Each structure stands twice: as structure tokens, then as C-alpha cells.
Amino acid sequence: MALTAGPDTNRRQDAPDERPTIPSFAVVSGAEVDQALQGHRAEIVGLVEDTYRLHGAGQTVNPPSYFLRFPDRPTGRIIALPASLGGPAAVDGLKWISSFPTNVESGIPRASAVLILNDPRTGYPFACLESSIISASRTAASAALAADWLSRTRDRPTRVGFFGVGLIARFVHAFLADTGWDFEEIGVFDLLPGSREGFRGYLERSAPGSTVTVHEDAESLIRSSDLVVFATTAGEPHVTDPAWFEHHPLVLHISLRDLAPEVILAATNIVDDVEHCLKAQTSVHLTEQLTGSRDFLAGTLYAVMTGAVEVPADRTVVFSPFGLGVLDLAVGKHVYDTVAGTGGLHTIDSFFHEVRRYG
The missing domain is CATH 3.40.50.720 (NAD(P)-binding Rossmann-like Domain)
Structure with a gap:
């Protein structure tokens, strides 16, 4: 199977004669996320409204969040939010976000996060985004x-x-x-x-x-x-x-x-x-x-x-608001598409190495 520059996740299904391909894998930094969102807050609110409407219409999958807690660090936790978003910008994925309130005492932010985006056709992850800014933006x-x-x-x-x-x-x-x-x-x-x-x-x-x-x-x-x-x-x-x-x-x-x-x-x-x-x-x-x-x-x-x-x-x-993973996906996909549109995606060559079934 061939590697492509990135998945077209705006379609749920490829044309019948198209074979699925393995997407390239990109890493989007916090600076790139911030640049993609700056000056577009009203647009993000509209995107969140559209996502709530998709969720209300049953075009999402948003299972319960999963909490990782620590007996020796009772104030800290890491939460997994898996989700699947339908509609015109369909994408699957997972937010992995930690909350360690004691970080504030050391002068660093309480929360840190990454967001993984998956191709709906193949299931392959195609991007990892710094997500504390995405999470704060979708919450706000x-x-x-x-x-x-x-x-x-x-x-x-x-x-x-x-x-x-x-x-x-x-x-x-x-x-x-x-x-x-x-x-x-x-x-x-x-x-x-x-x-x-x-x-x-x-x-x-x-x-x-x-x-x-x-x-x-x-x-x-x-x-x-x-x-x-x-x-x-x-x-x-x-x-x-x-x-x-x-x-x-x-x-x-x-x-x-x-x-x-x-x-x-x-x-x-x-x-x-x-x-x-x-x-x-x-x-x-x-x-x-x-x-x-x-x-x-x-x-x-x-x-x-x-x-x-x-x-x-x-x-x-x-x-x-408990905070829905589909909101993170919607904002994250928007960021990915924005960065990809500038030609500035940082892809990792051969991230998926073992791609032939029998070698």
C-alpha cells in the first residue's frame, strides 16, 4: 500500500474503485495551533455550534471519558476522550489530557494534552496535535x-x-x-x-x-x-x-x-x-x-x-458542560486543515514502517 500526503477525511467513503491508502503522519505544535486559531474565535464558536447540532442529531459517537487516577497523587488525573464526528468534516480520534493542579505551584500550567486524529476509512492515525490550546478553545x-x-x-x-x-x-x-x-x-x-x-x-x-x-x-x-x-x-x-x-x-x-x-x-x-x-x-x-x-x-x-x-x-x-470529545475533534480537524492548507504540515517519513502483510 502507498503512503499519501494526508487523508481526505471530508468524505466518509472513497469512490468504489479507489483503494484505501495509509496516510502520512503529521505533528502539529502548539505554536501552529495557536496561529491557526488566533483571530478566528467567532468562527470556532460557529464550528462548536455546528458540532452540537450534529451530536444532537445522532451523527457522532461520544463514549464515556476514561479517568486515570493515581493513589499516590490523588489530585492528579489523566483523561481519555475517544470520539467520532460525522458530517462534512468526518474524523475519529482521541484527546489525552492531564490535570495536575500542583503544577501551578511550580509555575507551569495545570493541564497538558495531545489530540490524535484518525482517518475514518482506514482507522490509521494521521496527526498528533498539541491540544491544551484546542481544549481551552473548544471549552471557551x-x-x-x-x-x-x-x-x-x-x-x-x-x-x-x-x-x-x-x-x-x-x-x-x-x-x-x-x-x-x-x-x-x-x-x-x-x-x-x-x-x-x-x-x-x-x-x-x-x-x-x-x-x-x-x-x-x-x-x-x-x-x-x-x-x-x-x-x-x-x-x-x-x-x-x-x-x-x-x-x-x-x-x-x-x-x-x-x-x-x-x-x-x-x-x-x-x-x-x-x-x-x-x-x-x-x-x-x-x-x-x-x-x-x-x-x-x-x-x-x-x-x-x-x-x-x-x-x-x-x-x-x-x-x-462536561466537555465532549467531538468538540475537540471538530476544532482539531479545523486546525489540521488550516495548517495543511498553508503547506506547513510537519510529516514524519516512514512513521508507519511495517506496512506489508507478509514482508
């Missing part, structure tokens, strides 16, 4: 998309509060800013003083028209925000008082484990995928265990986008 794009759809029945929030201010918070702010959000006030809260000051500096450079306030406690941040973004490393709920949300904000519960069941039960809850969110001791999973029911869930973001679920204007609305 999902958050910006949800903020847009879930605010359409209320006044658009002008006061945003960031609870947890690492890389994900920065990406969420950037995606919101690049999709038309303009905030009069931006609140900041984090348990680490260095993180608070670092994020304030970022905001003062990137959002000069906004008033930036660093809060000393979580309650004051939440009560002063119409849009609250949770992006922490919390492993269990730590926000327990529903009264903090009595002004009915829109909550992007990205880190999934911040809100106690009491807060969840007092809100309208939207998820990205019911089965995925109701596992791994997320806040909504704990709420299901407490109540023995899923009645507290209003539905999915896809249901909101298709009009099957109406979002109330007079209740707190919480969006809890």
Missing part, C-alpha cells in the same frame, strides 16, 4: 455559545464575574470579547493572590473600557455579577447558599463541581449531554444521587437551540 467557545443562547430571554449581562482565573478563564473572556460581549464591570475572585493579580493585569490590558474589581470573597463576586463563570479546580462543591444567586444570574459552571445540590435545585439547569454530565461526582451527578431523579434538569443546550426547551428569564440558569 462552548461557554460563549451557551452565554449567547441562554441570555436571549433576558437582558444581556453587562457584569461578569470570574470565579477561578487560570487559562480557561482567560480563554472564556477572550471568546466572549471576540463574539460581541462588552462588559461594564468585570469581577475577579481566586484563592491564590498571584492568580487574582495576574488576571487583573490581563483584563486591564485586554478590556480597557471595563471596571475591574478584585473581590475578597466568593459571595460578593457572585452577588455583583449577572454572568458568573466558574473555572476552578474544585473536586467537590464549595458554594452552598442559594441566596447568593437570588438576583438570578446566568452561570457558566465550566468546572462542574463548584455548586452544592441546594444551588442546583434552586436553578434551571442546562447541560451539554445528560449522560456525560451525570457521572464522576459532578454537581449535577451529586444532585441526582441526592434526589434519586433527573427532573431538576431542564434539558440540553441543543434542545435550547432547537426550541425544544425555553429558558426562563426569572430564574438562575446554570450551564454545566
Whole structure:
């Protein structure tokens, strides 16, 4: 079998007279990923919306994520997200992402990741991409998309509060800013003083028209925000008082484990995928265990986008996205195609060496 320059994964099937070929294997660096995504955040939000619609229409395969945990390193974990994306840019693959919160103490990022893309026709992997930027981008794009759809029945929030201010918070702010959000006030809260000051500096450079306030406690941040973004490393709920949300904000519960069941039960809850969110001791999973029911869930973001679920204007609305592997595939395939289109792919010759069945 011959080696090709790269697979045409925009088709699920080759022509009947074409024989499958082994694709070349490319490595895409973080710098190349960043270059492919810079200046295209609104486009990525649209891509994520299209992917949610494919997922809702049953044109994806998105099995449960698999968690590798370590008895001697209980705060760390590595997660495998296998997935298959249909539609016009069909691709299969796997995200392998680690989360080691103690990295922050050493001055390096908490998360690191790679994304493997597989050719749907042959199953051969054809690319390995640095994926911390892809993962942060698809997470932030999902958050910006949800903020847009879930605010359409209320006044658009002008006061945003960031609870947890690492890389994900920065990406969420950037995606919101690049999709038309303009905030009069931006609140900041984090348990680490260095993180608070670092994020304030970022905001003062990137959002000069906004008033930036660093809060000393979580309650004051939440009560002063119409849009609250949770992006922490919390492993269990730590926000327990529903009264903090009595002004009915829109909550992007990205880190999934911040809100106690009491807060969840007092809100309208939207998820990205019911089965995925109701596992791994997320806040909504704990709420299901407490109540023995899923009645507290209003539905999915896809249901909101298709009009099957109406979002109330007079209740707190919480969006809890578990994070779907098909989103990583969609963004990763976009990056691959962009880099390939420039002729800049770094391929590894003879990566697949044993290609003849009998030598």
C-alpha cells in the first residue's frame, strides 16, 4: 500500500474503485495551533455550534471519558476522550489530557494534552496535535455559545464575574470579547493572590473600557455579577447558599463541581449531554444521587437551540458542560486543515514502517 500526503477525511467513503491508502503522519505544535486559531474565535464558536447540532442529531459517537487516577497523587488525573464526528468534516480520534493542579505551584500550567486524529476509512492515525490550546478553545467557545443562547430571554449581562482565573478563564473572556460581549464591570475572585493579580493585569490590558474589581470573597463576586463563570479546580462543591444567586444570574459552571445540590435545585439547569454530565461526582451527578431523579434538569443546550426547551428569564440558569470529545475533534480537524492548507504540515517519513502483510 502507498503512503499519501494526508487523508481526505471530508468524505466518509472513497469512490468504489479507489483503494484505501495509509496516510502520512503529521505533528502539529502548539505554536501552529495557536496561529491557526488566533483571530478566528467567532468562527470556532460557529464550528462548536455546528458540532452540537450534529451530536444532537445522532451523527457522532461520544463514549464515556476514561479517568486515570493515581493513589499516590490523588489530585492528579489523566483523561481519555475517544470520539467520532460525522458530517462534512468526518474524523475519529482521541484527546489525552492531564490535570495536575500542583503544577501551578511550580509555575507551569495545570493541564497538558495531545489530540490524535484518525482517518475514518482506514482507522490509521494521521496527526498528533498539541491540544491544551484546542481544549481551552473548544471549552471557551462552548461557554460563549451557551452565554449567547441562554441570555436571549433576558437582558444581556453587562457584569461578569470570574470565579477561578487560570487559562480557561482567560480563554472564556477572550471568546466572549471576540463574539460581541462588552462588559461594564468585570469581577475577579481566586484563592491564590498571584492568580487574582495576574488576571487583573490581563483584563486591564485586554478590556480597557471595563471596571475591574478584585473581590475578597466568593459571595460578593457572585452577588455583583449577572454572568458568573466558574473555572476552578474544585473536586467537590464549595458554594452552598442559594441566596447568593437570588438576583438570578446566568452561570457558566465550566468546572462542574463548584455548586452544592441546594444551588442546583434552586436553578434551571442546562447541560451539554445528560449522560456525560451525570457521572464522576459532578454537581449535577451529586444532585441526582441526592434526589434519586433527573427532573431538576431542564434539558440540553441543543434542545435550547432547537426550541425544544425555553429558558426562563426569572430564574438562575446554570450551564454545566462536561466537555465532549467531538468538540475537540471538530476544532482539531479545523486546525489540521488550516495548517495543511498553508503547506506547513510537519510529516514524519516512514512513521508507519511495517506496512506489508507478509514482508
